[in-house]
Amino acid sequence: MTQQALTLKQSGVRWLWLALVMFVADIGIKLVVMNSMGYGWDNRIEILPFFNLLYVHNYGAAFSFLSDQAGWQRWFFTAIAFVVTGLLAFWMRRLPASDKWNNIAYALIISGAVGNVFDRVVHGFVVDYLDFYWGNYHWPAFNLADSAICIGAAMIILDSFRNNKKAA
Template identity: 75%
Template sequence: MATAKSVSSHNMSKLIKQTGLRWLWLAALVFCLDIGIKLVVMDNMGYGWANRIEVLPFFNLLYVHNLGAAFSFLSDQEGWQRWLFSGIAFAVTAMLLFWMRKLPATERWNNIAYALVIGGALGNVFDRIVHGFVVDYLDFFWGDYHWPAFNLADSAICIGAVMIVIDGFRSKKEQPES
């Protein structure tokens, strides 16, 4: 007779292998790469635009802080936004984990999209909680116009979000009623 603990771990393993939770490795990869790159940037680059590294005629590496959200939204506030954005990220992560648990592991498109958003959101939440700001290091520009600096986590969130929107326009195969 199996113990409750072995049955529970067997069921958990089965749940992870058969559902979208199997794709959480991608969220962990995005999170680890994002945090790793940010630590390298913080340890090896001077802060601010004056210390940027010119890589291409339209791209620099730099080290800046973002106290707000995308495009420095609410960065001029007194600090409450740090906790608001962290709470939103945790809520979105919980919702996406719930959806991933409902999806089969074979539903690659949505599971990849959800994993990218989760990994990116948690990467930026880590920064907010540990440092009080998000570390940005990618600077794309055209002439004198600079796109707001961003990071790998932001890129993963955007790619995942675009995938979710595209999925809304994809035709779904009719599923038989069960």
């Protein structure tokens, strides 16, 4: 085994399997939603008193940020996702595989970024299907990719607090 192959095996890149699993799950769920549900809020499926499944398009980013623009945002968010994915993969390459917390966080963010980029490139929009609400207030619809990004980002933030306590 070459030194480089051994190094890759011992690096955080080993955790990219998690990104692949989450990406496949995200795309699979989106395809099921697109092929089996009617589009829009009127076709939602009530699951719990605070949760619906639905099929909607998001032409922007989180909370439909910039969704009302002429289409340039599709490529802008795609470029951002590629830069972030590249940076996180580079950092994973430098981390030991034993640093599970950060490698999992990075893999989750990569899976979410790539899942939403896939939608933007293939469909021209991101497929959202999760609707949580309280009374008449509905949180903006989102998907598994968005959840992975948020969980990964929260893990990075929590890790920064953990590291600050160790340094103090």
